[in-house]
Amino acid sequence: MKQAQKELYTAQEAVGAGAVDAEKTVVSSGENPTSEEKILATKKAEEEKKLTVMEKIKHGVQHFWDGTKLLGTEIKISWKLALKMAAGYELSRRERRQLERTVKDLGRLVPFSVFIIVPAGELFLPFALKLFPNMLPSTYEDQSAKDKKMKKLRTTRKDVSALIKRTLQETGIPVSIPTRQSKEFTEFFRKIRTSGESPSREDLIRVCKIFKDDVTLDNLSRPQLVGMCRYMNLNSFGTDAMLRYNIRHRMRQMKRDDRAISYEGIESLTVPELQNACASRGIRTHGVSPGHLRDDLNTWLELRLKHGIPSTLLILSNAFMYAQGKDAEIDSHYDALQAVLSSIPEELFHEIELEVHDMEGAATNKQRLEVIREQQELIEEENKERDESSKAGAETQAPYYDRDIDEKVVELKEDEPSLTPGAEEAKQAVSDQKVEDAKKA
Structure with a gap:
């Protein structure tokens, strides 16, 4: 699991690093592009125009396949994180964000899969993505988007x-x-x-x-x-x-x-x-x-x-x-x-x-x-x-929010790990189960 997590984080950081490298030329000049940046953008556009139709199709299929593999890896890792959380252990910030991102992608995958399952539905997929750009899971989103x-x-x-x-x-x-x-x-x-x-x-x-x-x-x-x-x-x-x-x-x-x-x-x-x-x-x-x-x-x-x-x-x-x-x-x-x-x-x-x-x-x-x-x-x-x-027939009932944003929580000691409610009981139960298994053995 750790190896798969490491590979996934490395891939995600590489994608983020690409975005950072693309913006390095802008750091020195702020929001207004210089003549050099305009030349680079023009060259990039010319290179994209040189691609043939078959090359574009091949690039799109490869991007779709890579996104599918990345989504599968995320689901595999997030499933183990969900089991870890269900056992009562606290997730780190990076693990929690990974789990939240995968859950959101799975929710987006439901309407997205309809266009794949329904015959000839993929023909309407570009129009749907144009109207609802957030419908696409994050693993299928390219850098330009x-x-x-x-x-x-x-x-x-x-x-x-x-x-x-x-x-x-x-x-x-x-x-x-x-x-x-x-x-x-x-x-x-x-x-x-x-x-x-x-x-x-x-x-x-x-x-x-x-x-x-x-x-x-x-x-x-x-x-x-x-x-x-x-x-x-x-x-x-x-x-x-x-x-x-x-x-x-x-x-x-x-x-x-x-x-x-x-x-x-x-x-x-x-x-x-x-x-x-x-x-x-x-x-x-x-x-x-x-x-x-x-x-x-x-x-x-x-x-x-x-x-x-x-x-x-x-x-x-x-x-x-x-x-x-x-x-x-x-x-x-x-x-x-x-x-x-x-x-x-x-x-x-x-x-x-x-x-x-x-x-x-x-x-x-x-x-x-x-x-x-x-x-x-x-x-x-x-x-x-x-x-x-x-x-006008619109829904007007907003969810009742009775919790204060600045609600005070129990402060934890610096040398004490952060655990969710019930985590101590869960750890004790796991420890007792191990003792019983050892006695039976």
Whole structure:
């Protein structure tokens, strides 16, 4: 099994390394291609044009056969990983991602196999793949298709980055200092909104921890929710409740992945794995060296796990930084977090303000009434949207998500291996069974 895993990881890293080599010429010049890159692209296109029809068919059949063998190897390895997990043992991050990828490929294989089984169905396969590109298992996807997806995602994130920044800045409000009862809260927002001073990093982290993920998501407008979904490469269609559910679900997955990377160490990631980890968190990867990516990912883990900064604020801060150029005003995660806090929506600001005052026992009925009215307006907008969708015949019931994204878990000792619930009992049962077998022998 270890030998098969090693061969599979080597093949996958080779594919990722090919993508890295293809982007090496772009690293020095950023997003704009130079004349040399244009010449290389022209030569590559000419070489592709020289291929005959039979050569293209042969290449396609060979690619299909290699993908089938790779899928078979993945299924074989993932089956053993599933048995290992069923026995109660904890999978490493790399093993878990391998199992998840294979399960997704098997799910995609069901509609894909229909075109192979049905007579003459393969004639309609190109049209189906054009309409539904994600229907193809990852083992059959060629490098050009992956490059197109990554280029499309980079373009989308650039556009969405500007959109999120603009919408948040439009909802910014002036601070009325007489209504502030918390000294830290007052001083912080006075610095970033009124006087333009830069607060210390300690004050920034202390205030960011107040903005919980669930409260922040509940007070974002629909354009901001759609922008976050598009930036995180999620489906942006559906009601506001569905969008919030999708974001919360992705945030929880990201939090578990953060713990796994922190436990195993950033140095254990290969370059393709490092790029995928940064891209899933909205961190720019195109034209960035692996060393810089490790620094960015390390900063993310430090802010998220050590300081407890909500994922929502970190994603928004990455969106603020994504479209910045070399001479950008925002050159660090801390500056981006400060820019996000200075542009938060009015409803979110009032609710967090009330929460701070409630903790100190200084909240007034006037503040509570103002927050209740704002929340009631948001509830009425959601109900109106639900009624309109119901009349149109669309599904409006979003899954109920009652688990906090920042739910605390039992901390494990550093010298103690990470095990799933019931793992100790499973290991004890296996040990007892071995003892009984030895006695019988």
